[in-house]
Amino acid sequence: MTTTLTFALMDAPFEASRTATVLRLIDDAIDKGCNINVFAYEGAVYLPFALQEPHANAVHGRDIDEEDHPLPREWIAALMEKAKRWDVAFDWVNCGLCVDERGASEAIEGVRRGSPADFWTMATSSENTLVVGTN
Amino acid sequence: MKNYLIVETRDLLETRDTEWTGELTCKLARNKAEGTVFLTENGVLAARAAYDATMLRQCLKKGVRVFADSFALEERGIALCDLAKGVEVADIGLVTDRMIKGATVLWR
């Protein structure tokens, strides 16, 4: 039987090392054949924000293409694709009120709007849940 | 037996609150539960032998296993030979594995 793991995240992109660490963890969990649920709360609803754009880096003398800066939305899309290849489920829910107050409604495909009730449903239907709070 | 994994991401000298990571893990370990610490991000700074890490030493003394994230160690230029005695190296997969096995994971 496939293990399902749920993650609750809070940090907005580009603000805390936690984001990259948790995405590494989710990546590893997919490699191990786990179904993944993510409940994005507060600033984390910006992680899959569709309007993130890459930029050049004049300090390093790199144009946009050379810089090739991975955006959190790209990493999340890549995780979704990987999950499909591994034939495991990947459900990303953005907390709706958090989306509203931040104007983050434009999310990448595959992200759905939800509420704290979804987090409870995810948690009660998975083998384990990890909450990664914020400072 | 309940298993606990405490993930400590903060530099132990940056905030006193990291002391609670050690206190909690040691108490869990004493009470018929398995307590393990996984250091990642700036938490691995304390894995250096030369670092003044009382919390870490106390954990190790009480039989708590302490792991340091290999990715974070490399990111901070901490070589294997720099590590405090007793600190083990693992990758982030240790956290996944413990989650799969049902451990309660607290992220600090």
Add this chain to the structure above:
Amino acid sequence: MKALNIISLGYRATLEEQDDTIVWLTHAMRGAGADIDILLRGSAVNYVVKGQAVSPLAIGGREQKHAPDVYGQIETLSEKGARIYVMANDLKQRGLKQTPRLDATHIVSDDDLPELFGGYDAVWHW
């Protein structure tokens, strides 16, 4: 499933959010049928201190209608049946041992935690 939410950081973005967002989340999840209690530690232990109040914030003339009421949030949560645990050592270190606080709190020590945690299916540290 029974879950315990640990809240360590008090007053984080409470003025902007008009709530402590984890206490709010706990309310919302309980409303959806979740069996969740809370453990306050660190600066969050101040939430049970009586007499705290904040006036609605006005910035540049734009005034807030509903200032956050973290004490009230905790009180209401306890009235809805949630157990409110508070760490003894954190109260003591912050000089709050004798300070009037919410009656419906259960003071716990570090020594109590293994057994306390053992009584929950999930323990979440926010």
